[in-house]
Amino acid sequence: MKTIxxxxxxxxxxxxxxxxxxxxxxxxKGIEHIGITVPDMKTALPFFKxxxxxxxxxEIGPFELDDAWREKxxxxxxxxxxxxxxxxxxxxxxxxxxxxxxxxxxxxxPYGDDLGWNHTAFYTDDINNSVKYLKSKGITVLxxxxxxxxxxxAGESWVYFLAPWGAQxxxxxxxNGKAYEKENPKTKLWSPKLAGESFAITSATxxxxxxxxxxxxxxxxxxxxxxxxxxxxxxxxLIYTEDVNIVDPFFILNGTADLNPFIDDLQKKHPxxxxxxxxxxxxxxxxxxxxxxxGPESKPDTITxxxxxxxxxNKIKSLYIFIDGLKK
Numbered sequence: 001m002k003t004i005x006x007x008x009x010x011x012x013x014x015x016x017x018x019x020x021x022x023x024x025x026x027x028x029k030g031i032e033h034i035g036i037t038v039p040d041m042k043t044a045l046p047f048f049k050x051x052x053x054x055x056x057x058x059e060i061g062p063f064e065l066d067d068a069w070r071e072k073x074x075x076x077x078x079x080x081x082x083x084x085x086x087x088x089x090x091x092x093x094x095x096x097x098x099x100x101x102x103x104x105x106x107x108x109x110p111y112g113d114d115l116g117w118n119h120t121a122f123y124t125d126d127i128n129n130s131v132k133y134l135k136s137k138g139i140t141v142l143x144x145x146x147x148x149x150x151x152x153x154a155g156e157s158w159v160y161f162l163a164p165w166g167a168q169x170x171x172x173x174x175x176n177g178k179a180y181e182k183e184n185p186k187t188k189l190w191s192p193k194l195a196g197e198s199f200a201i202t203s204a205t206x207x208x209x210x211x212x213x214x215x216x217x218x219x220x221x222x223x224x225x226x227x228x229x230x231x232x233x234x235x236x237x238l239i240y241t242e243d244v245n246i247v248d249p250f251f252i253l254n255g256t257a258d259l260n261p262f263i264d265d266l267q268k269k270h271p272x273x274x275x276x277x278x279x280x281x282x283x284x285x286x287x288x289x290x291x292x293x294x295g296p297e298s299k300p301d302t303i304t305x306x307x308x309x310x311x312x313x314n315k316i317k318s319l320y321i322f323i324d325g326l327k328k
Contacts, residue, residue, distance in 0.1 A: 030190070033086065033094035034120055039107065039165045041083055041099050047163055051137050052122070054087040054095060061099075076104035091192040092123070109166040119160070121170035123192040127157045130171055134161055145173075152180035175243075176257045184252065193254070208311055213283045217290045217309065220316065225275045227267060229260055241315045248321040272296045278304055286311040 038044035048054045061083040070077060079102035087095045112118055124130040127145045134141055140162040148156045156174040163169060174193070181188055208216075216239065223235040236256040246253040253259060267273075278291040278301065288309045295302030303323065310318040 031093040033096045035096045035098060036117075036120070036167070037098045037100065037105075038163075038167075039099075041085065041097065043164050044097055044099075045085065048087055048089075048095060048097070051134070051139065052089075054089045056085055056087050057094075058086045060084050062101075075100075076102050078103050079105060089122070095120075109168075112168070119168040119170055121158070121172050124171050124173050125175055125193070127159065127171055127173035130173075131159060131161075134171075145171075148178075152178065154179035176255050177253070182251055182253075182258075184250070207285055208314055210283055212314065213286075213288050213311065214281050216311070216314070216316065217281050217288060217307075218277075220307075220319075221275050221277070221290065221292060224263055224266075229264070232260060232263065239316055240319075241312060241317050244316055244319065246319045246321070249323055270294070273302070274300075276300055 045056070049056060061081050063081040065075065065080055067077065069075070070079060079100050082099040082101050083097075084099075085097045087097070089095045110116065131141055131145060142160040142162070145157045145159045148154050148158075155176055155178045156172060158170055158172045160168050160170050174191075178189075219235060220239050223232055223239060226232045226235065233256075236259065240256055243255060244253075246256075246259065251262065253262075273294050273296055275292055275294050278293040281291075282289050288311065290307045290309070291304070292307065293301040293304045305321065305323040308320040308322070309316050
């Protein structure tokens with residue numbers, strides 16, 4: 001049993017590795033789980049399971065540790081493992097809870113400036129409602145949500161809350177993304193928000209009729225040419241899902257909150273231009289592409305390109321924009 005324990009035991013943060021055969025160098029693929037030592041499972045498990053909504057998957061223990069093992073992995077003498085429970089934590093790294101029976105282990109929560117693990121942050125789509133929910137469950141929330149309004153993290157809200165034993169956790173939210181993302185950096189921070197945006201079409205998917213797809217995409221095209229912001233905003237609700245992902249060569253948007261300023265700027269830079277179909281819309285199985293042209297009446301195909309769509313529940317879930325001849 002001790003051998004089995006040694007193969008799965010981790011004290012802090014564990015990562016999955018894949019082997020790069022050409023360089024013979026391990027490559028980190030991502031965080032697999034975060035290990036957290038808790039005072040006891042009777043206190044910790046209801047917090048993670050019933051309040052945060054995580055799902056327990058595996059449970060092992062107790063284990064006896066010998067002196068060599070404790071010395072190697074920096075565990076106090078006399079300590080034994082009572083229980084280890086691994087939980088699925090939504091669309092993110094797993095959480096692995098450790099309960100020790102230890103006569104010498106520190107029972108005080110470390111300060112934020114102490115060496116080592118500081119806190120774990122969880123993503124939420126609605127931070128205000130999440131804070132209300134935590135408070136309704138008797139959880140201590142340290143402040144109202146803080147809002148970043150400047151710099152690369154502008155658009156992010158965050159707040160700290162406490163586990164029943166005093167450990168700090170954080171809620172973060174940025175449903176419309178962070179400022180730095182709009183600059184199309186080569187690397188973006190990973191987010192559970194993106195992990196939840198998977199789109200799959202199966203044989204059970206209800207396929208939108210071709211004529212309805214055509215109407216939807218024609219409204220999309222007309223809306224990008226609409227000058228009335230109020231009317232345009234109303235159309236957004238008819239055309240796009242709330243979490244629509246729009247990928248353009250010059251920007252990436254999640255949701256439509258920042259779409260109006262872009263369209264306004266586009267129209268100002270190209271007075272007298274309008275969008276029109278360059279050729280018939282093509283669609284199958286809730287996937288479609290629209291070939292467009294953009295220009296004045298004298299030369300309607302001044303700029304050409306195509307939009308590729310993924311449709312979900314009769315609305316556009318994803319939009320990928322291509323501009324012909326564009327070199328970035």
